[in-house]
Each structure stands twice: as structure tokens, then as C-alpha cells.
Amino acid sequence: MAFEMVGVVGLGTMGAGIAEVFARGGLRVIGVEADADALARGRGHLERSTQRAVDRGKLAAGDRDEVLGRITLTTSREDLREADLVVEAIPEVLGYKTALMNDLDGICKPETVLATNTSSLSVTAIAAATGRPGRVVGLHFFNPAPVMRLAEVVRTVVTDDDVVPAMRELAVRLGKTAVVVGDRAGFVVNRLLLPYLNHAAVLMEQGVAGRDDIDAAMRDGAGLPMGPFQLLDLIGLDTAYEIMGVLFDETRDRRHAPAPVLRELVSARLLGRKSGRGFYGDEPRPHEPAKSSVITFDVAGQGGDELAERLGTAGFKRSAEPDVLLRMADRPVIEHAVQLSDPSRLVGVHVVGGRVAEVVSTVLTSPEAAFAAADLMKVIGLAPVACKDRAGFVVDALLYPYLNDAVRMYESGYAPIDEIDSAMRLGCGYPAGPFETLESVGLDVVRDGLRALYAEYREPAFAPAPLLDQLVTAGVRTFPRP
Ligand SMILES: NC(=O)c1ccc[n+]([C@@H]2O[C@H](COP(=O)([O-])OP(=O)(O)OC[C@H]3O[C@@H](n4cnc5c(N)ncnc54)[C@H](O)[C@@H]3O)[C@@H](O)[C@H]2O)c1
Structure with a gap:
């Protein structure tokens, strides 16, 4: 031909x-x-x-x-x-x-x-x-x-x-x-990509984190070429909304129901780059907040000593009676907070990708402590991402379900592992495909993270895919490739 x-x-x-x-x-x-x-x-x-x-x-x-x-x-x-x-x-x-x-x-x-x-x-x-x-x-x-x-x-x-x-x-x-x-709705790339973008909009609507923080977390923490809201603006919000609707009609998976904020922006004809404004527009850049007056800190949890050393080198003093207590965590921080006499000073810290620190406020954290913790992260060269104390915080909550969806797609026989990996690398410019990411993060880490997400949200699609669960149980660290 x-x-x-x-x-x-x-x-x-x-x-x-x-x-x-x-x-x-x-x-x-x-x-x-x-x-x-x-x-x-x-x-x-x-x-x-x-x-x-x-x-x-x-x-x-x-x-x-x-x-x-x-x-x-x-x-x-x-x-x-x-x-x-x-x-x-x-x-x-x-x-x-x-x-x-x-x-x-x-x-x-x-x-x-x-x-x-x-x-x-x-x-x-x-x-x-x-x-x-x-x-x-x-x-x-x-x-x-x-x-x-x-x-x-x-x-x-x-x-x-x-x-x-x-x-x-x-x-x-x-x-x-x-x-x-x-011929399945979304094919490989959009079936895996769009639910992740939609989930980012849902997390923002739930107030787990703001637009800029979520974008920074996924770009600088997870190493993606751009954040989900930047990508939604590039794709076009009307296009994204239509795709989500089609996915939902085929799957009836409530994660595929378009986030209400998408509908609102589309109704307002704020379609992203093609109309000049979407999630981002020509709004003035927020002012850099003034530096906090925190003087003393303490750190608890795994990896805390290294963080303390960096803060010490930057001139901050570690103290048993600190202005702010940083708790290294990848699970709910509130469980640590309730053990303290003054839980308002406790802020969770989860470092992602060596460049981003998720700064986690519980319902008991004072705004001053959260602000101070974010400031401390900046001083040691980590971009702070303010978020609520929800399973997976921002990065894991967005990344792990996407990885799980990829495993389910492979399990369903729709596409082989290598094709899914290369589709996501070449179609989205991701540094690695989902199976490569799963293997570098650790199958067991992702499985356990999914279990935590499932336990909190009771969302059926967050339950680890049977293949992932079985590979972890069998002690296998890589996916079977032909
Ligand atoms: N935007 C993305 O990132 C993306 C990526 C891959 C695929 N797609 C798909 O590509 C298609 C187009 O999406 P888009 O984002 O380019 O949309 P768009 O709104 O930017 O462009 C659509 C164009 O089609 C023109 N048009 C409408 N009706 C027409 C007709 N009857 N005859 C000739 N031209 C007509 C419009 O004037 C407009 O210029 C959709 O099916 C979309 O799902 C979009």
C-alpha cells in the first residue's frame, strides 16, 4: 500500500x-x-x-x-x-x-x-x-x-x-x-494516563493539595516531564473531559467519572492552552511568603538523622523542645501526632525523588508549624509540597493506582509489558514505563502502598492487582517478560 x-x-x-x-x-x-x-x-x-x-x-x-x-x-x-x-x-x-x-x-x-x-x-x-x-x-x-x-x-x-x-x-x-x-476505550496510553490526571483534579478538589503543589510533586518528585494540571491544559480540558466520559461509559469505574472541576472549566470555555486559560491562566504569580521565624526543630523516623544533619549545617538547632517536630513518614502522620503532648507542632515529611518534600499537615498541625516546616525544606534545597494527611499523600496516591492499572491491563491480555512500557515512554515522554517504575520502586513497596490506599479510600481499583500481589508473595522482584 x-x-x-x-x-x-x-x-x-x-x-x-x-x-x-x-x-x-x-x-x-x-x-x-x-x-x-x-x-x-x-x-x-x-x-x-x-x-x-x-x-x-x-x-x-x-x-x-x-x-x-x-x-x-x-x-x-x-x-x-x-x-x-x-x-x-x-x-x-x-x-x-x-x-x-x-x-x-x-x-x-x-x-x-x-x-x-x-x-x-x-x-x-x-x-x-x-x-x-x-x-x-x-x-x-x-x-x-x-x-x-x-x-x-x-x-x-x-x-x-x-x-x-x-x-x-x-x-x-x-x-x-x-x-x-x-479497540478498547483509551487504548493503552489514555487508559492509563487520563485516570491519573482526573485523580489529580479530584485530590485538588478534596483539598489534599493545591494545583501548584501537585504539579511540583509529580514533576520534580516523580520525575515526570510536567505536572498533571500543566498536561491537562496542554491536552485541552474539553478533550480530557470527553475522554473521561467515554472511559466511564465503558468501565463504570467511578475513578473515570470526570472530576467536577473539569466540567466547570469546560462550561466556562476555559479549555487550557488553546483558549489561553485553563487550570493555569494569566493570574499573577503568588508572592514568595516571608521566611518563618522557626529556630529549633527535631526530627523523628527513618532518614531523620540525615535531614537533621542538613538542617544543622544550614544553621538550625536540634532541640528536645523544638518549635517544630518533623516526622519522617510514608503513612498517616496523625498516628504519631496523637502520642505527643503538643501535636500541633508535628509535621510529616516525605522526601520524594531527592528533590521534593511532601510536608504533611494533620488535623492537629498548627498553620505556623506547617509553614515553618515548608521553610526548613526550602533552606535545604527541597521543594516543599504542602498536603493533607491522606494515604499516599500526593505522589504515591497518584502514582501507585496508575502502576496498578498497568498491571491489570497486562493481566487482561490487552497488551504485553514491553509495549505498555514503550507506549508510556514514547507517548507521554515519561522517563520510564510503568513496569520499569514498578521494578525500580519495588513491587512490595507499591503493593503495600496500594493496600494502604485501599484501606483508606475503600476504592476497589486501589486493591493490588492479583499478579502484583502474587509476585510479591512469591518474592519475585521483576515482571515475567518473554
Ligand atoms: N489534544 C490532545 O492532546 C489529543 C491527543 C491525541 C488525540 N487527540 C484527539 O484528536 C482529535 C482532535 O483533538 P484536538 O485536541 O486537536 O481538538 P481541537 O479542538 O484543537 O481541534 C479540532 C479542529 O477540528 C476542526 N473541525 C471541527 N469540525 C470539523 C469538520 N467537520 N471539518 C473539518 N474540521 C473540523 C475545528 O475547527 C478544530 O480546528 C480528538 O479526537 C482528540 O481526542 C487529542
């Missing part, structure tokens, strides 16, 4: 990037938008993105004109008559996509492959809207498409045998790695 001329319908966040990927891969591209204004916006996306690639040295200045020259922009779908492949990237609404595909079916050559960039909708349902379901496939790129190296190729039960290998080859030609998966 030779793909020389491809159509891209919808030149928004994703479509413009996909058109650029094809053009940079040497293919001729016809980009279709709904109307002249949207087409002008699409042209703007293409021009800015290719200019950025030149500025970053990823594209030669001379090649940029050639790349843009390969792209023809139009508002007429009829111009797709000669295309060998058409990829749609219009909004994530099934009715829009089925109507478009039905139309394309009437316009394009019978052998043309029709691909959808849907993140979560049923590719089978989209295929069924055409008279050529065997030539409809999912081709799911990641944001930003010119940068992220993954493409999920989604095969339905009726996809023709020659289409999937042709898509895989095309992905390779475009410099992407293809992961071929079946």
Missing part, C-alpha cells in the same frame, strides 16, 4: 501537528478545515510549529518552505478525492466523527484508508458508519504530534489484514514507533 497523498481533516491542536508530521515525512498533504477562519488558525499553527522546529535546530530553514509547500489547505472535503489515506482529527464527539467518515466514504477512492485520531471513542463504531469498515483504523498520535514518537494503531475486529502492517510501516517512515492494539 503506497501512501503518497494524505488528507488531514481538522487542523486544531492535533491535526495541524499531524499534517506537519506527514509533510516532514515527504508526503503530500491536503489539510481540510470547517471554515475560512479555522483554516487561517490551522495555517497559523503550522507556521508557528515549523518555525519552532527551525529555532530548535530540528528542521533546516530551507526545508521549512519545502515542508509547508507540500501542504495544501482547503475548506472543501471534495479535495480529498485522490488521497490514499485520510486522518480525521476533529473534536472528540462520536456523532461528528461518524458523519464525517460517512461523507469521506462517499468522496474517497474505494481503497483509501480512513483513519481516526480519536483518543477514546470506539473505532469500530466509527468504522461501521462507512461502507468500508475493513479500511477504517485508529491512528492515534500524541501531543505535540511532531515531537512525540509514538503512534497507537488501533485494529478493530473487521480491519482488513493488509491495513495494520501498512499503518505500522507508515509510522516507521514518519519516524514514529507503532504499538498495535485492539
